[in-house]
Amino acid sequence: MEERKPIKKLLGVLPDDDVLAQCIHCGLCLATCPTYELTKLEISSPRGRIRLIKAVARGEMELSQKFADEMNFCLDCQACETACPAGVKYGSMVEAARVEVDNSEFISPLTKVVKKIALKYIVGSKRNLKIFARLLYFYQNFGLQKIVHFTGLIKLFGKNMGEIDKLAPRVSKKFSDTFIPEIFNPNGEVKYKTAMLTGCLMNVMFADVNKDTHELLQKIGCQIYTPKDQVCCGSMQAHNGDFETAHNLAKQLIKVFSREEYDYLISNSAGCGAFMKEYGSIFKDDPEYSERAKSLSSKVKDITEFLSEENPEIVYKTLEQTATYHDACHLAHTQKIVSQPRTVLSRIPGLNMVPLEESTWCCGSAGTYNIIQHETSMKILDRKMENIKNTGAGIVITGNPGCMRQIEYGAKRFKVAAKVLHPATVLNRVVEWNYKEKK
Numbered sequence: 001m002e003e004r005k006p007i008k009k010l011l012g013v014l015p016d017d018d019v020l021a022q023c024i025h026c027g028l029c030l031a032t033c034p035t036y037e038l039t040k041l042e043i044s045s046p047r048g049r050i051r052l053i054k055a056v057a058r059g060e061m062e063l064s065q066k067f068a069d070e071m072n073f074c075l076d077c078q079a080c081e082t083a084c085p086a087g088v089k090y091g092s093m094v095e096a097a098r099v100e101v102d103n104s105e106f107i108s109p110l111t112k113v114v115k116k117i118a119l120k121y122i123v124g125s126k127r128n129l130k131i132f133a134r135l136l137y138f139y140q141n142f143g144l145q146k147i148v149h150f151t152g153l154i155k156l157f158g159k160n161m162g163e164i165d166k167l168a169p170r171v172s173k174k175f176s177d178t179f180i181p182e183i184f185n186p187n188g189e190v191k192y193k194t195a196m197l198t199g200c201l202m203n204v205m206f207a208d209v210n211k212d213t214h215e216l217l218q219k220i221g222c223q224i225y226t227p228k229d230q231v232c233c234g235s236m237q238a239h240n241g242d243f244e245t246a247h248n249l250a251k252q253l254i255k256v257f258s259r260e261e262y263d264y265l266i267s268n269s270a271g272c273g274a275f276m277k278e279y280g281s282i283f284k285d286d287p288e289y290s291e292r293a294k295s296l297s298s299k300v301k302d303i304t305e306f307l308s309e310e311n312p313e314i315v316y317k318t319l320e321q322t323a324t325y326h327d328a329c330h331l332a333h334t335q336k337i338v339s340q341p342r343t344v345l346s347r348i349p350g351l352n353m354v355p356l357e358e359s360t361w362c363c364g365s366a367g368t369y370n371i372i373q374h375e376t377s378m379k380i381l382d383r384k385m386e387n388i389k390n391t392g393a394g395i396v397i398t399g400n401p402g403c404m405r406q407i408e409y410g411a412k413r414f415k416v417a418a419k420v421l422h423p424a425t426v427l428n429r430v431v432e433w434n435y436k437e438k439k
């Protein structure tokens, strides 16, 4: 019989029994779950994991390696939430379960490095992230990366490190907060009062997407508040179970975004937008932050959601291309933003949008999943790339930085000659300036 480890004291973050009891075991979520699809094991399905969490929460089962593995095997893609007729909030259950796991002896060394050090002390600190990104830029662009791969040195850091290193996004030459002004006022009429999240990784690794988003907002007559001292929104830390860091970051962000008046807080990253929309409920009982958090959450809009709803006056250039759209999980499943990006893209003259089979199926990026669960992530990516290949599209459009990088990597792996672009980039290329005085 397997030797049982002693029970680690639970932290009390697992949901109450009545929340866990919402699952009626109907199994409708199973067909949408990438990990169940891979294993066909009940334990790797949403229903199976809910049973596990319930057993641990009730004290009927000890926290174990098996439990930890299953919680980390889940992508937290939340496709099961979309499928669930009972409205089970599975995402918050698995995130709470990860808090328990990460505070137990069952946390793996790689997970510890990624979650406890990288997400907390690097991504969670603007200053440290910039220092780290500069070093990474040097490593990626001055021959070091080639040397460690050529000599095989990279393999000393772990079995999959060579591929994980290739998968990392390229650091931008200039970070977006160095060229995006804190306040932008259009020369013409102010049509919309907006603020913009430049984010953490978006700022240092996807500065071009931030530039395109900001320029696009300028073109349609937005006043844009982009605070220089904004920090990471905390979404990656929360999805990986570090609520303390996530909530501290969220509070800082609420403070800086409460300094100016605006009607919309624009996000171009699915995970960040989804998490900022939760601030209101996270801080509902916090007397100091509840009002400001609620107000901030009510203003958050994904860039495609904003453009679809507001339908601003736009003059387009023609774009004679065939493209397809991949739904990022935190847009489709968490924010229920599915039709809006398609509506916005369908307005571009000449652009032939072809449907992508299983477009809402996760690409395997899932925050840090492609590092921590690299091999499984690649199996899930293979399925996505097969579907992309079948569209014959020259452009894959997706609204989340993690998905962009994962699919770009997949395109190389699969020799698919498709560019991967953010909707803001596609739009910025074809939207004409609305003002004579332009830049």
Ligand code: SF4
Binding pocket: 032, 033, 034, 035, 036, 044, 045, 046, 049, 073, 074, 075, 076, 077, 078, 079, 080, 081, 090
């Ligand atoms: S979040 Fe995704 S991987 Fe996890 S149980 Fe739900 S569908 Fe499966």
Ligand code: SF4
Binding pocket: 022, 023, 024, 025, 026, 027, 028, 029, 030, 046, 047, 050, 080, 083, 084, 085, 086, 087, 088, 090
């Ligand atoms: S669809 Fe919802 S209620 Fe049905 S098994 Fe899945 S989580 Fe439970």
